[in-house]
Amino acid sequence: MIIKTYVVDHISDAYPLIFQDLGKDAIILKTKPVKAAGFFWFLRRKKLEVVAASDLSAGESQKPAAPKPSDPEPEQVKMVSNQEVLKELSEVKGLIHSIVKGAPASKTIPQPLEKWVVRLRDQEVDEEVIQFLVKRVTMKYDHLEHVPSEVIEETFLTNVEELLEEGITKEMDSSPFLITLIGPTGVGKTTTIAKLAAVRVLQGRQRVGLLTTDTYRIAAVEQLKTYANILNVPVEVVTNPDGITDAVDGLKSCQVILMDSSGRNYLEDEYIEEINQYLHFDAPQENYLVLSMTTRWRDLKMVIEKMKSVPIDKLILTKWDETTCFGAALNILYHYPYPLSYISIGQAVPQDIMPATADYIAKKILGVDENAARPSI
Numbered sequence: 001m002i003i004k005t006y007v008v009d010h011i012s013d014a015y016p017l018i019f020q021d022l023g024k025d026a027i028i029l030k031t032k033p034v035k036a037a038g039f040f041w042f043l044r045r046k047k048l049e050v051v052a053a054s055d056l057s058a059g060e061s062q063k064p065a066a067p068k069p070s071d072p073e074p075e076q077v078k079m080v081s082n083q084e085v086l087k088e089l090s091e092v093k094g095l096i097h098s099i100v101k102g103a104p105a106s107k108t109i110p111q112p113l114e115k116w117v118v119r120l121r122d123q124e125v126d127e128e129v130i131q132f133l134v135k136r137v138t139m140k141y142d143h144l145e146h147v148p149s150e151v152i153e154e155t156f157l158t159n160v161e162e163l164l165e166e167g168i169t170k171e172m173d174s175s176p177f178l179i180t181l182i183g184p185t186g187v188g189k190t191t192t193i194a195k196l197a198a199v200r201v202l203q204g205r206q207r208v209g210l211l212t213t214d215t216y217r218i219a220a221v222e223q224l225k226t227y228a229n230i231l232n233v234p235v236e237v238v239t240n241p242d243g244i245t246d247a248v249d250g251l252k253s254c255q256v257i258l259m260d261s262s263g264r265n266y267l268e269d270e271y272i273e274e275i276n277q278y279l280h281f282d283a284p285q286e287n288y289l290v291l292s293m294t295t296r297w298r299d300l301k302m303v304i305e306k307m308k309s310v311p312i313d314k315l316i317l318t319k320w321d322e323t324t325c326f327g328a329a330l331n332i333l334y335h336y337p338y339p340l341s342y343i344s345i346g347q348a349v350p351q352d353i354m355p356a357t358a359d360y361i362a363k364k365i366l367g368v369d370e371n372a373a374r375p376s377i
């Protein structure tokens, strides 16, 4: 089974590419409207993401039927909510993963792939993800031993990128009024809010307001107020969920409000209940879960599992500069449906934040071309 993802203007543009790459028996697993890459949302055109597969070993009867060119335009799904899109994304991910997992596993790692498996293990990539990648690379070639090492490297890179791409934010047609950052203690929520606010203000893009519910530490309010003063934007402080409506009213001249929250140990159920009270505001709201790359994968997993009842829309991963181990990013995107929107790469406000890109993360994980230019926000 070979699976490839294409981003095209129209479904008809995908057919010749699929035919050329995957042969005439290829099937289309999924189509989805996306925006073209690039941070400036207003410059992006609508695109269509097409996931296609060819399965030379399966019998014809087991193959799902390919959609016909006359099938309804995928534009129709445009109005579904973020949570519905995440559910759908999760199902497609599960489908693709199970197809590849279903392929026979080689008992030993083929010698030409060993170097990359060692690298992935060193990066603490989950063993299931490693096996998934090994199968995908193995299935691509009949005689791995004759494939030049640069081609193997390129194939690993492409496959890691494709896997990441499935989980990177495809900017949905949402324009949230209230963006809330939640997450464990000290991961960089307040600093990230300052970065996101500063970028918007400095680009003259949006009138921004800041709001904090973090009255747990006195210094936390002062921290956000300091950023608000520097950026010359209004700030409101609320001490309980009932205060949000009035605070938001006080910021109604703003186009977007960035809401900070106190860091909590989300392994404790009481804090999950507490944060949930702040996340059901009656306005377009997007909730970002902020996690640090310096946290071990098993602990990240525990927090995400614990937060399943929380309406998380997107992820931000911070502190990329404080680690040399990046596998957790791939593990999260493989196992969970939440799209990754930004990554934070240092303490400096606002420059140390960037949109997450599969290219950047894959190169970090595989340790290739690590000095490649980083995408700017």
Ligand SMILES: Nc1nc2c(ncn2[C@@H]2O[C@H](COP(=O)(O)OP(=O)(O)OP(=O)(O)O)[C@@H](O)[C@H]2O)c(=O)[nH]1
Pocket: 184, 185, 186, 187, 188, 189, 190, 191, 192, 214, 220, 261, 262, 263, 264, 318, 319, 320, 321, 322, 344, 345, 346, 347, 352
């Ligand atoms: N190296 C590095 N430090 C960061 C990054 N993001 C934030 N920090 C630092 O991490 C520390 C904590 O940042 P905060 O923004 O206060 O974290 P927080 O999640 O708001 O913390 P609490 O509100 O106490 O839960 C500060 O020293 C930040 O400068 C990052 O990407 N890299």
Ligand SMILES: [Mg+2]
Pocket: 189, 190, 191, 214, 220, 260, 261, 262, 263
């Ligand atoms: Mg904070």
